[in-house]
Amino acid sequence: MTVTSSTMPTKERILGAAEELFARHGFEGASLRQLTAAAGVNLAAVNYHFGSKDRLIEEVFRRRLDQLNGRRLAALQKIAGDPDTTIEDVLGAFIVPALELSHDGNGSLFMRVLARAFAEHDDTLRKFLSENYGHVMRQFTAEFGRLLPRLSKEELYWRVDLVTGALTHAMSGFGMIQRKSDVPEHRHREQTAEHLIRFAAAGLKSP
Amino acid sequence: MTVTSSTMPTKERILGAAEELFARHGFEGASLRQLTAAAGVNLAAVNYHFGSKDRLIEEVFRRRLDQLNGRRLAALQKIAGDPDTTIEDVLGAFIVPALELSHDGNGSLFMRVLARAFAEHDDTLRKFLSENYGHVMRQFTAEFGRLLPRLSKEELYWRVDLVTGALTHAMSGFGMIQRKSDVPEHRHREQTAEHLIRFAAAGLKSP
DNA sequence: GGCGAAATCAAACGATCGTTTGAGGATACG
């Protein structure tokens, strides 16, 4: 199951095992001893390479979020402000990069880690996420606002928040997003994106 | 902040403090020593009254979910099968009882506990929830299916799942559902219910 | 008032937690 091969450098082996165990057992539930055992490295390696468990948690987020939000913003830049752009386009820019995560390594597990971060009301973690990646949500919200001009600011925040909840829930794999064996991976991803976009667009545009 | 007064019996004081600390720090993050200290009872009282920490967690769920899902099902029975019933009515039967929870005690914190349970992929806890309360979601899904007959079973499950995600996210208070000081509590609850119902209905009915 | 069950208490149990230490091995460079 683990994607941490013995040929990888120690740091990445730790990050891979951490992502998997944090997704499976939570940040407090996964111990450094389980984690280093799964990664096949010495217990002290975590504190040597990352300084502490908390910094390791941050690094798990940074590695994926830099890539994920980079792609999201790149996709948004291409369409933002364009008069032909639809709500569905903006939702696609937000959703598709997240679904693509499930491609490389155990990136799909990361969405579960992200869902846990939402559930944790830990201030340190929330502050870290808000400071480093809050601007992404702000840019997407601004573009939604441009496309839904008759919504009050309050209404807009409400709906974006509900969309976030639905997508986080769905993409972290609680739902029944199970690919059937006769459907190729990329086609399944397209269908998933269509489902999510159609649902979210209807909610955003609701009268 | 705690609703555990010194006049309450020990068992309920523990349950109240547990609900608050589980919401704030998670099931693994909240220790029995913090918990019993907050409740003002002896450390051994948890194991005496509940047997173990895991059984205490289950009892926290049981206490609220019996009440919450009882009201949900009662509201659903009144309208299920009726030809005049709308999607909005069914959503109201699901949502309003949850919003009413925030009235008694620290019931609002329980929605955060519930959100954590979704994030935990712990098998024991999921099995407990599924066995004891799975029939509620099944009945609501059946009624949605009756009102959306042209949806395939797969489509229906998809949308109900997305609605669940949005509502769990919103009701556990991640969002900006902050009552303004000039709005009375009951009016704020009505407005919140309207927001949630309108959004979810649009998503369910999307073409 | 006295007896037995129920409840509370301080204290300790072994296990596990994140972190630190200091010695030893690997590696690159003069």
Next chain:
DNA sequence: CGTATCCTCAAACGATCGTTTGATTTCGCC
């Protein structure tokens, strides 16, 4: 070859975890 730097390792640190024990107090009831 020697040495300086990066890395790994087994072992131990003190703290905290859930749970158990056995004595003590509280309470209902004859």
